[in-house]
Amino acid sequence: MQMNGASILPLRLMDVNYAVREHTLLDQINITFMPGVRTVILGPNGAGKSLLLRLCHGLIFPTTGSITWMGKGADGSRRGQAMVFQRPVMLRRSVAANIEYPLKLNHVPRTERTQQVRQALETAGLMALAARNARVLSGGEQQRVALARAWVLHPQVLLLDEPTTNLDPSATRAVEEIAGTFHATGTKIIMTTHDLSQARRMADEVIFIHRGCVLETGPADKFFDRPRTEEARTYLRGGLL
Amino acid sequence: MQDLHDALVTAMSLMLGLDHDLLEIVAVSLRVSCTGVLLAAVIALPLGGALALLRFPGRRLLIVLMNALMGLPPVVVGLIVYLLLSRSGPLGPLGLLFTITAMIIAQCLLVIPLIAALSRQIFEDLWGEYAEQLRSLGAEAGRAVFTLLREGRYSLLTVVLAGFGRAIAEVGAVLIVGGNIAHHTRTMTTAIVLETSKGDLALALALGIILILLASVINALVYFSKDVVEHYTT
Numbered sequence: 149m150q151m152n153g154a155s156i157l158p159l160r161l162m163d164v165n166y167a168v169r170e171h172t173l174l175d176q177i178n179i180t181f182m183p184g185v186r187t188v189i190l191g192p193n194g195a196g197k198s199l200l201l202r203l204c205h206g207l208i209f210p211t212t213g214s215i216t217w218m219g220k221g222a223d224g225s226r227r228g229q230a231m232v233f234q235r236p237v238m239l240r241r242s243v244a245a246n247i248e249y250p251l252k253l254n255h256v257p258r259t260e261r262t263q264q265v266r267q268a269l270e271t272a273g274l275m276a277l278a279a280r281n282a283r284v285l286s287g288g289e290q291q292r293v294a295l296a297r298a299w300v301l302h303p304q305v306l307l308l309d310e311p312t313t314n315l316d317p318s319a320t321r322a323v324e325e326i327a328g329t330f331h332a333t334g335t336k337i338i339m340t341t342h343d344l345s346q347a348r349r350m351a352d353e354v355i356f357i358h359r360g361c362v363l364e365t366g367p368a369d370k371f372f373d374r375p376r377t378e379e380a381r382t383y384l385r386g387g388l389l
Numbered sequence: 390m391q392d393l394h395d396a397l398v399t400a401m402s403l404m405l406g407l408d409h410d411l412l413e414i415v416a417v418s419l420r421v422s423c424t425g426v427l428l429a430a431v432i433a434l435p436l437g438g439a440l441a442l443l444r445f446p447g448r449r450l451l452i453v454l455m456n457a458l459m460g461l462p463p464v465v466v467g468l469i470v471y472l473l474l475s476r477s478g479p480l481g482p483l484g485l486l487f488t489i490t491a492m493i494i495a496q497c498l499l500v501i502p503l504i505a506a507l508s509r510q511i512f513e514d515l516w517g518e519y520a521e522q523l524r525s526l527g528a529e530a531g532r533a534v535f536t537l538l539r540e541g542r543y544s545l546l547t548v549v550l551a552g553f554g555r556a557i558a559e560v561g562a563v564l565i566v567g568g569n570i571a572h573h574t575r576t577m578t579t580a581i582v583l584e585t586s587k588g589d590l591a592l593a594l595a596l597g598i599i600l601i602l603l604a605s606v607i608n609a610l611v612y613f614s615k616d617v618v619e620h621y622t623t
Contacts, residue, residue, distance in 0.1 A: 202521070205525060207521050207524060207525065226527070227527065230525065230526075231525045233521070233522060233525075237522040237523075239536070239540060240539070240540050240542075241539075249526060249536075250526045250527055253526060253527045253528050253532065254527060297526070298525075298526075
């Protein structure tokens with residue numbers, strides 16, 4: 149699979165705080181994201197999962213602390229990462245044109261564009277929808293377009309923000325399969341979810357956050373078998389936090 | 390009542406007879422307003438987008454100014470352009486006063502604030518929805534303006550039509566800088582003013598009716614072309 153030169157990973161968050169006015173929304177976050185494993189950021193609604201992902205992606209900036217791409221290819225960290233939003237915005241154009249858009253922004257030559265769009269369409273199972281207006285697709289189809297569009301530049305890191313929250317089970321499975329395919333081609337997956345069964349299916353590594361604090365990090369099987377904190381035990385039992 | 394009846398009869402006979410003078414006046418009106426508004430759109434749409442998306446010193450002042458100038462009186466614009474273009478004015482040597490070009494310039498200036506102010510609001514609303522997604526895909530604000538121009542094309546087209554409505558209906562600016570010269574700079578509105586002052590109310594009203602019809606037809610064409618375009622692009 150083509151990757152863009154040297155790795156931008158690992159990504160290190162050091163003492164990251166994020167506050168809006170007086171309210172601390174993320175508190176003393178210290179995490180290092182390593183390449184290879186699928187990381188799932190797990191936690192109840194309002195825990196700060198989306199904020200954490202948007203901080204990593206550079207859409208917002210920490211109040212204090214630092215977020216650093218540590219790899220040799222860190223200069224290319226902007227293009228080396230892509231994000232899929234919970235509610236992706238479809239441009240008012242065809243599915244194929246939506247996927248072509250980031251290629252145009254990055255001045256990819258036309259002949260190459262056609263071929264890469266085709267590849268992304270195939271990977272996301274969207275060939276039959278290529279010419280359709282993206283705005284009128286179903287939620288699941290739109291999320292697949294968003295995945296293909298985020299992946300078309302072959303990012304090293306793909307950030308997925310609750311990509312299946314609004315989807316039915318079959319659409320959810322399609323999204324998980326596509327994410328799995330991207331992972332198999334060497335893309336680092338960082339995903340947020342509040343869905344435990346999805347976390348069990350997708351995670352190699354779990355970061356459990358609650359009320360803006362990281363409570364646990366570690367291998368997924370360990371987290372699910374022997375959670376260390378009371379909050380995690382309650383959450384895993386399906387209790388309310 | 391008699392005037393209205395006469396006006397309708399006159400209007401019908403002028404239109405059905407394809408009166409040469411009438412066609413000439415209609416052509417001048419359309420040429421001035423269409424060109425003026427197109428020029429204004431080319432300038433004011435990116436300006437509206439820039440006011441919404443970019444952050445630069447003087448931005449807020451410019452927004453207030455554009456909003457305030459939406460209601461700019463046409464006679465004032467006419468007067469300013471007149472002063473600029475008159476023999477002794479800074480642009481006097483160009484010899485543009487009492488020409489079609491002068492009228493286009495005046496209407497363009499008249500409409501720029503309207504299109505800029507209304508489109509800024511549309512851009513700002515769109516940006517609220519698109520900002521994070523476009524930034525994530527790698528579009529910085531300057532580039533995003535042109536993406537949003539395309540995303541908001543139908544709303545923005547309505548804004549341009551509002552500009553056209555203002556241009557085709559105004560009389561003050563074209564009268565001052567054009568001079569209402571027969572067979573040269575006479576437009577529908579300046580002809581209406583002239584005929585009214587001469588006392589030929591029927592002819593004036595007939596011209597008014599034709600003006601309204603014309604504006605309606607153009608709006609209808611644009612409105613339905615949107616459906617056609619949408620049909621073929623999806």
